[in-house]
Amino acid sequence: MLTVKDLKIEFFDHDLPEVAVKDVDFTIKDGEILGIVGESGSGKSMTAMAIAGLLNRKDLTKSGVIDLDGVDILNSPRSRIREIQGNEIGFVFQDPLNSMNPVLKVGAQVEEAMRIRKKELGLSKEDMKKRALEVMKSVGLDDAERIYESYPHQISGGQRQRAMIAAALVLKPKLLICDEPTTALDVTVQKRIIDVLKELNKKTGTSILFISHDLSVIKALCDRVVVMKDGLVVEEGSVKEIFENPSKEYTKQLIF
Amino acid sequence: MKKIKLNNQKKVGLIIVFIMIAFVLLGFLNRNPFDLMNKDLILKGPSFSHLFGCDEFGRDILKRTQTGMGISVAISVFSVLIGTFFGTLIGALCGYFGGIVDEILSSIIDVLFAVPSLLLALVFVSLFGSGYLQVTLALGIAIIPSFAKMMRSEFKKQRELEYVKMAKLLKIPTARILFVHILPNVTETFLNCMFIAFNNCILAEAGLSFLGIGVQPPLASIGTLLSDGGGYIRRAPYMVFFPALTLILLLFGIGLLSSGESFHHAYSKRFKD
Amino acid sequence: MSEKVCEVKNLTYIYPKSDKGVKDISLYVNKGSIVGLLGESGCGKSTLAKCISGQINPQSGEIICKKIGYIFQDNYASLNPAKRVGWLLKETIKYGNPEKFSEYETRIKNILEDVELDESVLEHYPSELSGGQRQRIGIAMALLSNPDILIADEPVSALDVTVQKQVIKLIKKLNERKNLAILFISHDIKVVREICNYIYILKDGELIEEGDSEKLFTNPSSEYTKNLLDSSYLE
DSSP, X not given: OEEEEEEEEEEOSSSSOEEEEEEEEEEEOTTOEEEEEOOTTSSHHHHHHHHTTOOOOTTEEEXXXXXETTEETTTSOHHHHHHHHHHTEEEEOSOTTTTSOTTSOHHHHHHHHHHXXXXXXXXXXXXXXXXXXXXXXXXXXXXXXXXXXSOGGGSXXXXXXXXXXXXXXXXXXXXXXXXXXXXXXXXXXXXXXXXXXXXXXXXXXXEEEEEXXXXXXXXXXXXXXXXXXXXEEXXXXXXXXXXXXXXXXXXXHHOO | OOOBOOOHHHHHHHXXXXXXXXXXXXXXXXOSOTTOOOGGGTTOOOOSSSTTOBOTTOOBHHXXXXXXXXXXXXXXXXXXXXXXXXXXXXXXXXXXHOHHHHHHHHHHHHHHHHXXXXXXXXXXXXXXXXXXXXXXXXXXXXXXXXXXXXXXXXXXXXXXXXXXXXXXXXXXXXXXXXXXXXXXXGHHHHHXXXXXXXXXXXXXXXXXXXXTSSSOTTSOOHHHHHHHHHXXXXXXXXXXXXXXXXXXXXXXXXXXXXXXXXXXXXXXXXOOO | OOOEEEEEEEEEEEOTTSSOEEEEEEEEEETTOEEEEEOOTTSSHHHHHHHHHTSSOOSEEEEEEOOEEEEOSOTTTTSOTTSOHHHHHHHHHHHHSGGGGGGHHHHHHHHHHHTTOOGGGGGSOGGGSXXXXXXXXXXXXXXXXXXXXXXXXXXXXXXXXXXXXXXXXXXXXXXXXXXXXXXXXXXXXXXXXXXXXEEXXXXXXXXXXXXXXXXXXXXXXXXXXXXXXHHTTOO
């Protein structure tokens, strides 16, 4: 469903252009979980943001092809991209505290994507609340009613991250992009989030692009993995292959 | 290593400020005395020998503007220095220690803050008489509260950072932590505050002199020049125009200097993945 | 029985206006050993570190410690961004070890060798260095005051995996060479398992388990530890 080809991203914030991402190729099939693993500066987040159409900064250039079910993300007009965001792509950021608005209730933020498209979708307030609660329950927020009425600081980090996943999922996107969603969380909470994502993938067939610096998390969740370093793809393959016999020295180093 | 990177606004600001300084310094080459009255030159318009024209007593306005500007700048510089020194000291102590020290000093600052600075200066001048010394002191005191507030919040932020905790663990004397370790990290706010305070000072001094309680004649400052010229604005508009123009240019230049972002590029964290 | 360099007895510190903090903690660190303190966020491990290093005063309990060196987690914030590395090291000697100040140049040279850094870093500002280099400087600064015990509060958590490995190797090397005791605080089981001889596990301000590293990982006694091991996807 998603094809990335020859993706190249360059920065111009200094005198010389700086390549952040180069020659990145990979595909995600329907219902697949793909992991991108790399250290800081490897370009993994840049790639994810480019796929989500979030790279609109003027000081960088993008070239190559990002094709999501026939839509050319890099060259489509802004209005088309905005339609895709939320509808077809959901995005979960690393830090659940900073990616939530502290003065809005959690429920309102989960509904946000629906509210923007209220007219096209013909949803009433009750419909939206019903859908929000449904999604929140599906990501393992058992007392969804209470959390719906809470502010972000009143719930725990794990609950916040699940609420963010719920917010990304309300419009049933085909692809969920998770940028280090568990890095800021404790291991026990991390495991629950991973379980939620796994279950979600199994139940609804949503494809997931999971970005992490932690190979063991990728191993627990993903079907295939792309290893990135300094903006380049180092290695690609099924999780089993990569773990059982990594062909590159760098990958070996990453496996703790 | 430490590159001071100026953005375009700052560059333009710097150029304007240099021009204004040169303008004041060139006054020393101008051989027309600033207080020499000349019956023949009363309200004579700009000419080659008197570029800015002459005032109601036949004095050269160019020379008077140069002198006046110099005095205005000098008053402002000294009051900013006074304000900066005490403001930083109070702000640093409040922000770094917090607690009871902060409570006491902050409430004093708040009281000072509640009184408009011009009013404060007026009270000061009426108590101690008018003159440039009094004006300098009055303006200096008027600056302290806002400076202290800014510095307080900056020091409060820095206090929580780990390098300060590290310095504390090493038992480095508090004064050294405050002014050698922390202060260089707040230069940005510090400089911007100074520029803004300087601009306010120039304006306030002009205001006070305009009201006749600042610099006393025959000495001139921008304020007295504007006030003198105001009376002849129909017959001799150049009397107001030139001093006002220099004032605006100076304010503009300094304002540009305090605009934009970082002075120290080296400190800013790079955006990377 | 080897010599104890640090001992904490029945230490309690509760934050004002809350019930969070650490309760009744007793632990000790032997000379030359690396002791791990493992726990999730909010369990009080940093509070404990602050108590031991004297940044905050506990309400009750006893701390007997020799000279402490402290390594902070955030290698960016722990180095003054406005000063060059050379200045920072010099300042540390000046106040951490004043009697040796006259020979500071050789001290700096030796310490840089110890943490495997080139002398060129002295001319740089911390922001110009990589995370690993900065953390090495942090370690160097902690070592400059000749400590008997090093308290490392999440020293590698902010670093990349490959850099983590190098820094851990360095800490291990320093431990072996100088027979330096280390109290290693972390939330990361993998790191702790890699480096520590003896481990305490902290939860909600209380010690719930302790034991030799090997034993603890192969045969955990408490439910919480089992859960923790299970969640970390260890091979």
